[in-house]
Amino acid sequence: MYIHLYCEKHVKNKYAIFDFYKKEDLNIFLTLFSDDVSEIDERSLIYIEGFKTLSYEGPREGMWYRFPIDFFGNNFILRDSIIEESAIFRLFLSYSGEELELNKYKTIIPSLNFTNEVKVVSKPDPNFELKPKENEEIKLEVFGVGHGNWNAIKSDSFNLFYDTGADMTWGINQLTSLARRLSISQLNNLHIILSHWDVDHYHGILGMSSSDLNAIQSFIAPSQVPNNLTAQRVLNKIRSVIRPILIKPTPKTSREIMLSSVYNNEFLEIFRASTGSYRNQTGIVVLVNGPDHTALLTGDHHYKKLEKYVLRTYSHNSYIMVIPHHGGYAGKWNSSLFTAYSIEGTMSCFDSNNRFNHPTTYNVNNLNHASIPWKSTKGLTDLPYIL
Numbered sequence: 001m002y003i004h005l006y007c008e009k010h011v012k013n014k015y016a017i018f019d020f021y022k023k024e025d026l027n028i029f030l031t032l033f034s035d036d037v038s039e040i041d042e043r044s045l046i047y048i049e050g051f052k053t054l055s056y057e058g059p060r061e062g063m064w065y066r067f068p069i070d071f072f073g074n075n076f077i078l079r080d081s082i083i084e085e086s087a088i089f090r091l092f093l094s095y096s097g098e099e100l101e102l103n104k105y106k107t108i109i110p111s112l113n114f115t116n117e118v119k120v121v122s123k124p125d126p127n128f129e130l131k132p133k134e135n136e137e138i139k140l141e142v143f144g145v146g147h148g149n150w151n152a153i154k155s156d157s158f159n160l161f162y163d164t165g166a167d168m169t170w171g172i173n174q175l176t177s178l179a180r181r182l183s184i185s186q187l188n189n190l191h192i193i194l195s196h197w198d199v200d201h202y203h204g205i206l207g208m209s210s211s212d213l214n215a216i217q218s219f220i221a222p223s224q225v226p227n228n229l230t231a232q233r234v235l236n237k238i239r240s241v242i243r244p245i246l247i248k249p250t251p252k253t254s255r256e257i258m259l260s261s262v263y264n265n266e267f268l269e270i271f272r273a274s275t276g277s278y279r280n281q282t283g284i285v286v287l288v289n290g291p292d293h294t295a296l297l298t299g300d301h302h303y304k305k306l307e308k309y310v311l312r313t314y315s316h317n318s319y320i321m322v323i324p325h326h327g328g329y330a331g332k333w334n335s336s337l338f339t340a341y342s343i344e345g346t347m348s349c350f351d352s353n354n355r356f357n358h359p360t361t362y363n364v365n366n367l368n369h370a371s372i373p374w375k376s377t378k379g380l381t382d383l384p385y386i387l
Contacts, residue, residue, distance in 0.1 A: 001069045003029055004109060006228040007059040008045060008199055009168075011356065016051035016059055017168075019228035020044050021109055026090070026229065028069070033078040033091060043086065044229035045168075045199075049079070049094040058102040062226070062279035066107040073097075085171030087206050088199065088230055112227045117239045120223050120246045123262035124270065128218065130191060131267045133157050138290040138387040140347075142322055144377035145178060146170060147351035147358070148200040151297050151322055152182075153288050153387075158189040160268075162286050162297040165201035167351060175207025185211035193270065194221035195299025196283030197231055205234050213241040220245045222272070222283045249275040249282065257281045259301070259309035271310060273301070280325065285310060290387020293317050293344065298324040302331030311341040318344040320385055326350040327359020327376070335370035345373045347385065352378045 004021035020026040026044050030037045051059075059065060075097030114120055132138055132155045143150040146167025153160040166175060184190070194202055202221075219238050223246040225231050238244050250260040252274035263270040271285040280300035287310065288295040294317045298306060301324050311319070319342060324330040327348045337343075346367060350358045359376075367374045375383050 001028065002066050003069065004107065005065050005067060006109070006226055007061050007063050007065065008228075008230075010051070010059050010061055013052045014050070014355070016048045018046050018048070018059075018065075019226075019230050021064070021227060021229075023229065029072070030091070032069070032072055033076075033093065041090070042229070042233055043088055043090040044233075045089045046091045046093060047089055048076070049092070051095050052097075052099045053102055054099045056103075057100065058106075062277075064107050064109045065102060065105040067105055071105075085173065087170060087172040087175050088168065088203055109227050112225050112232070112235075114246070118235075118244050118246055120248060122248050122250075123272075124220060124245060124247070128263070129265065130158055130160060131265055138288070140288070140290075140295045140320060140322075140385045140387055142347045142349050142375075142377060142383040143178075143182065144380035144382050145204065145349065146379060147326060147349075147354040147356070148204070149195070149299070149322075149326070149349050150204055151349075153295065156188070158191065159187040160288075161190070161192045163195050163201040163299065164192060164204040165199070166204040166207075168200050168203070172207060175204055176209070177207075178204060179207045179209065179212050184208060185215050187215050189217055190215045191218045192216060192220070193284060193286055194219075195285070195297070195301075196222055196279055197224065197226050198279060198300065199230060201299065202234055203230065205237055208237070210241075213237060216242055218242065218245065220247060220270075220284070222246065223248045224279075224282065247272050247284065249273060257305060259285055259305055269314070273305075280330075281305060287314065288387065289317065293320050293385070293387045295319075295385075295387055296321040298322055298330075300325040300330060303333035303337060304331050307333075307337055307341070311337075318342040320344060320387070321346045323348040323359070323363070323374075325358070326354070326356070327363050328356055329360060333366065335366045335372075339370055343372060345375070345385070347383050348374070348376045350376060350378070 009017040148165035257276035
């Protein structure tokens with residue numbers, strides 16, 4: 001008997017986070033460590049502390065693994081629960097064995113079978129129109145959501161969320177409180193664009209009430225939805241009120257991942273990545289042109305891709321960049337990147353006590369060397385900026 005697991009997060013020799021393909025897989029796994037096989041409990045992530053692997057043996061984020069049941073032997077131990085109130089974690093385990101070989105367990109899981117409740121397209125519908133009125137104030141806001149990503153573009157005539165993530169450790173009560181704090185149900189003409197299907201960029205949707213969900217006018221995301229239980233859970237909430245628009249990868253002319261414009265109304269421009277094996281680099285980037293500044297919303301995309309396909313190709317006002325990957329690793333860059341493209345300020349969303357060592361010292365030093373103003377949420381501080 002086998003269990004199919006999706007690697008959501010991995011920090012080498014520290015921990016791994018997995019999700020499940022089917023509820024049956026989850027239930028089988030639960031019987032190994034717990035008597036709590038509840039059909040009501042929809043949480044499906046498992047956290048494994050001390051997960052050690054040989055070099056180049058993964059697990060790789062965004063990849064599937066097919067493990068025999070006996071893989072989870074005596075070296076995997078159920079820990080006292082510290083995630084009882086979590087919105088997404090089901091079990092907390094620790095591993096105390098030797099370094100593991102995982103490549104031999106790699107597998108491929110069928111993609112989600114989309115029905116008519118989901119629209120898969122190459123670009124947003126031409127009728128999709130998001131533009132401010134003349135002389136309307138436009139505000140960028142990076143919300144303090146712990147170690148996650150949730151950005152907003154606000155005006156009197158519309159509201160745009162870019163990502164709806166939060167700290168993965170947050171419980172459902174914290175996510176619900178966050179939704180109330182943002183007054184989602186009261187927002188006018190609300191649209192959501194998801195950068196990529198990484199839990200800390202989308203699972204804040206689980207805290208939205210039916211009134212919050214009914215405020216959503218459109219939901220746009222990359223088409224590579226991981227066929228795991230958490231992504232399905234969130235997508236089903238969206239599908240309950242609106243037909244999601246999933247944008248397919250753009251064509252590419254070389255082996256590298258490219259970013260191409262798929263929508264541009266002079267105020268809002270949407271870039272979609274081509275295919276690739278790196279989840280963080282194959283999503284959606286957004287540019288928003290305000291009267292005086294242009295907001296660059298990056299998700300977790302790498303600096304070199306942003307420079308080559310967005311900054312170098314398009315000339316706008318001075319930029320306000322939301323730093324990719326919470327200030328963590330997003331490829332190599334140096335301070336000349338900022339000075340060459342009139343990047344006037346940067347913003348970053350991370351928790352000061354995060355386990356990922358974000359932001360990296362390398363990134364902080366480059367920002368300081370370029371003398372670029374840098375603001376951070378450092379947990380729960382919202383950062384507004386008038387564009």
